[in-house]
Amino acid sequence: MEFSDRATHSDRAKPIGAVMVVGGGIGGMQASLDLAESGFYVYLVDHSPTIGGVMSQLDKTFPTNDCAMCIMSPKLVDSGRHRNIRVITNAEVKEILGPPGSFEATIIRRPRYIRADKCTGCGECAKHCPVTAIDSYNEGMSRRAAVYLRYPQAIPKIFLIDREACIGCGLCERVCLAGAVDYGDRESEEKISVGSVILAPGFEVFDAKRRPEFGYGVFPNVITSIELERILSATGPHRSHLLRPSDGAIPERIAFIQCVGSRDAKCGNDYCSSVCCMYAVKEAIIAKEHVPFVKPTIFNMDIRAYGKGFDAYYERAKADYDVRFIKSMVSKVREKQGSGNLLVAYLNEEGKASEEEFDLVVLSLGMTTSKSVRDTAARLGVKLNRFGFCETETFTPLATSREGIYVCGAFQSPKDIPETVAQASGAAAAAAEMIASARGTLTTKKEYPPEDEVKPEEEARIGVFICHCGINIGGVVNVPAVKEYARTLPNVVHADENLYTCSQDTQEKIKNAVKEHGLNRVIVASCSPRTHEPMFRETIREAGLNKFLFEMANIRDQCSWVHMRRKAEATEKAKLLVRMAVANARLNRSLSETEVPVVQRGLVIGGGVAGMTAALRLAEQGFEVFLVEKEDRLGGNLLNLHYTIEGGDVQAFLRDLIDRVSHSSIHILLNSLVVDFSGVRGNFTTGVTTAPAMVHQKIQHGITILATGAEEEKPDGYLYGEDARVLTQLELEDRLYKGDWGQISNLSPEVVMIQCVGSRNEKHPSCSRTCCATAVKNALKLKKLNPAMNIRILYRDVRTYGFLETYYAQARREGIIFVRYDPEESPEVKKEGETLMISFEDKILKERMTLRPDLIVLSSASIPRENKELANLLKVPRTAEGFFLEAHMKLRPVDFASDGIYVAGSGHAPKLISESISQAYAAVARACTILSKENLLVGGIVAVVEGERCAACLTCVRVCPYEVPVVNVKGEAEIDIIKCKGCGTCAAECPARAIDLMHFTTGQLEAKVGALVGG
Amino acid sequence: MSFEPKILSFLCNWCAYAGADLAGISRFQYPPNTRVIRVMCSGRIDPAFIPRTFLAGFDGVMILGCHPGDCHYISGNIQAERKIAFLRKLLADEGIGGERLLLDWVSAGEGQRFAELTKGFTELIRSLGPFPVTEEMEGKLRAIHASLAGEKIRWMVGKAPELMEKENVYGERVDAERVGEVLETTVREELRKNRILIFLEAGTMTAKEISKKLNLSLKETLPLLVSLVGEGGIGFDPSEESHYPRYVRSG
Amino acid sequence: MRLSYPGNVKVVKVPCTGRVDVLLILRAFESGVDGVYLAGCLEGECHFLRGNLRARRRVEYVKGLLEEVGLGGNRVEMFNMSASQGQRFAQFAQEMTERIRLLGPSPVKKGE
């Protein structure tokens, strides 16, 4: 049986070491960065004029309420300036020809009318453009000019002309001092050669007008969830003020209507969009945080808070934010005459028709695929499922129907940000594996001239370059005056002004000045170091100076732009900022970054599906792997499973996987435990002891993947363990598989399944994610076995997210009865004689029902396998429930805070098999960003200890958020520069002042502050 | 005391001014209420001058140029006509009738016509009474002036004929209707935004109050507020905590 | 967004507010600045996990020291913002400038 997407491409010509990623949202960016960091050249193609996708429009993200833009913008900047990623925006993929491994893709670039090589993103054009157009970034709630940047942080930061709105008056060309406007731009075609392709085109929100009963587009105060997202955002139409459209008033009563365009067969979308429950909860919470008197109500069928930490968030919404949840679908929304308020009609839980008045109605729109994405898929020969999403198989969740083309993100199935990010990394691993033999063939590494040594005692010779930034700075700040002033400052031997300091010719000018004037420090007074420092650092490095000898004064974003109407003061402030930069630059020192070798070998702990997949994928990418399993056989939880809900044969898959794991590059250590662990990314040493002989060995490896998995909890109560007729789902599955039935296979037996046993309670607040689907899976199986069987599933919320929803619908069609219970009124199981009895509240009949079931099946919680000691050894954190805690819930779903250690599978949180496989691939992609390098660069901005002054007081050891400092054998604190992340907390607290942070030394900060006031 | 209108006349050098001289040579009598500014061509008249004229205390403005086809500069008068028509629309939008603004043609030989036009216009203004410079009116005029003086509008107004008659930067001829529409929306929006900025000089206001004062529906007013907030010209009064936020001038 | 805020505010960039120690703040006052504030990530969103929380404690401590020496604890403040809250930055800059204006110039101003 062939389950793997691995192709036998050994007989083919050498593959091309480049990948095309289609779609530059959070998924596309993640995949691109992982690939580029693992030795592959990436073409990142986006149909939009900028990358960033839908995430760029979001205000906050659940369940952490992180600001979406804050956490995303580093990835934007990295993707935009990575030397091995070429971002191609405003473009479509026309076709892909050729065999996997050596595809030829044709890209159509739409004209932008602004030259990328010249535009500096200053925005003068947009400020002058006389034509206004609808701003789609703000979902049409505001307007923008015909020449525009989609959003302020956009990458690439290149404007474009909206040809539909533009009337061609020519004003932008006149005001553009950079000469970037090019009205002659035409559509162009380009062919690129790539070895593999990743599709990450994302989703489109459902068209709310297709549900006319809710009045979107008719009643102004009916808005969509994404519109609310923009309204709540600081860059939104009202600058984060919550105002309703009809009259600009702050709405008090807000209704969220769930499942608009999801779980709806009528519009063809009988799948669940997976994210709407959580984003509605989030929007309700954020609205409440903005305006305390807001009263949010969420109308829903089920609240699908199935992800990590989601249920706690949902509970918090109820308890701390008074968000009201009504289990009912809204049938109609109408406007109340005159007020703009809305009357929402629904059947309440008693089944009575009710109507309630709201000030604002928000439609929680589902995810769909756009027509253009579906068309692209058709052109590329990629099969879609009946909902228009990319078709994938359970055991190969990253592979499309066309070999060499992989998929990730919402295009594969509706999903949230962390799952998209994880899957994107996963797709990167799959795409890389395909062309692993061509690693490093197309990527380039910058070669620099040797560095001139600048000794600390050497007199500083500073060159200052002051930027006009067109008129962005020059129009407010008197640049020549600042230049003259700079000349008077100590150690400044050269000062110059430029129209655009970031332009290519100015870089040459700076390099020449370094040579001509013997500069050993360079200062650019222009915009923000956050965006431009890397570029200028590169320039001075090319001129032979250490990059840390560069300094920036931000006289645009933090001066001319914010003091436009006070030119004289702005000029004075600019002078001061330059003075501060000079004071600081004098103390800048060359910092060396040293290369440390990487042990190009991996260690995977845990031999379940995630661990085996990770080991196999690493091996297939060409790395040696140690796979450590504590049991005497591989397989983990898969050993207990037999079939998937889609009908996949788990055991056959497992056999095949175990077979493949017997790979020449994989060392399998069964009956083995990790007993010690040390080292840092790139070079870990792990001690493993193998039973029964208790052989101890030390393994050296560059990365570690934790895949220790989860298991079904043995339930407490419901007569489990006391009566053989009370089983868990796993036990049921085993019996179903073995055909071990006894009396219940005949007649019309009564089966009751109880959901959330051991989940969503005080001890274990999380949802176990997979049990709803498992219950549906087993119920369908039972029904098939004996259609006369009466099956009831007692649930709290049915959480069959994504396409699993279709099986839930099927179960209901086949007569399986779903009965909701509240946790306060849990079902009761007892025995009268030999008769098993179960009683529960029936909400619809409003009475207590008692049944005499032949079988009770408990959907028991998924709990992490014993991992506490391992977590202690590796110093990785766990959640209160014992699952491993990743570095960042949203954007680093498989990384730990300590670099070089990754997590995969159910040890992270409960998961389906396909999800564990995706995540294992993801961990591999992240691991390859280290393993693919021979050396790692370390040092630079790190904390250093002056050992003599250290009092060994342990303050640094205690305050370091990353547990880096240790007190060494000499009784002095020691900070490993490989681990130090450079925050400086230790330097700020060391009572002996024995620690300093390089490049932000106490001396430098004090010099800056001194320059601020002193003359 | 009876009302003596104050009238400002812009006369083109080649026709109207010569016509006025001829009226003098011919001793045609007309009322002394007009003050003359000589311009080389009626095309020189910037529509932004007009609101300032009223703000400066004049009760009427006359612009006299060459007859169509006779312009010394080929089409200056035609352009003047277009610009003034445009201005009239703006004035009308704000409820200011265009009757106090006269654009007409006087050739170098029409001394008589010059005197009659002047006489007629003076009488008309006399009958209309003094220009009502109320606080509200002042705000409107300031707003109109600010909008017309902005670079965007001036560029558009100047470019419009080229776009319609020749071609735009893409080598296409733009439909006159489209140009008119863009011009009008742009100007109208600028004007209204300027008015809002002027309102808020006096204190904070809710959206409803602004819309009432603009005499516009809330639906038309809100997008203007959104734009102004986006441009940073106005913000929200942080001290207000009711259901109706109040806008303030910022910066 | 080009929001305007008073030109009195000068920014010293640090990798994390956790880098700012008690002494640096005191030294700033010694140099003669009239007020100091730290702008860190939102609580719980520190790029370095908890540097901003530590910074907040230090600011509280410095407030006490400034009270002791008679400069007034209100001359130093900590506030949190996200990268997209430009408006909040401008607003806080404004507020802080106003606050310091009311307190008057620092009595340790140099050259006066």
Added chain:
Amino acid sequence: MIVGNRKDFSEILEKLGAARRVLLLGCNECVTVCGVGGEREVGVLASELRLYWTKEGETFEVREHTLERQCDYEYIDQIRGFADDYDVILSMACGAGVQYVAEAYKTKLVLPAVNTTFLGVTIEQGMWSERCQGCGACILDMTGGICPIARCAKSLLNGPCGGSSEGKCEIDKETDCAWQLIVDRLKESGQMERYEEILPVKDWRTGRDGGPRRRVREDLKL
């Protein structure tokens, strides 16, 4: 380690009187570790003085210097070259350090900036607690490793007094009753029989009551 508290700024000012040339002397041992007299704290107090005196329009000189230890004469000698340039040496060390500096610079005014409080341990970053009073006759073997001398408000030797309630001392609800701790610990470690043993009346002469103490170790002497 020796733990102390910084004196109030007003008290320090008062003690300094008219002295304006101040040598602020830190110690890189215990007081550094407990965050009261290391280089950083020297910097903070120096800053405070400078801010205050600048505000008052005074002329002054504050020099910051931190010694490895103020309880060894070689280190103290390191300031010999410039100590005379100052009116006063303001020591941030424990009482021992202050005295030893004073002994070394007989003509100088030496002032303490720190109140030395106890011998203790770090409970958590930023929190210290008393453990030892230096009584000179250790009985920790009998009391489960918890010292009733230092940790019982009354230094009782044979069980708690009547003021022990719910494991806390009557002087303060935050303070554990040392005897409760001792009993718990003895139980935990299966040594309850030691609780039965009566500790004899303590001979306090080994402690402070015997007068100032001195220690000699002949073999180490030069």
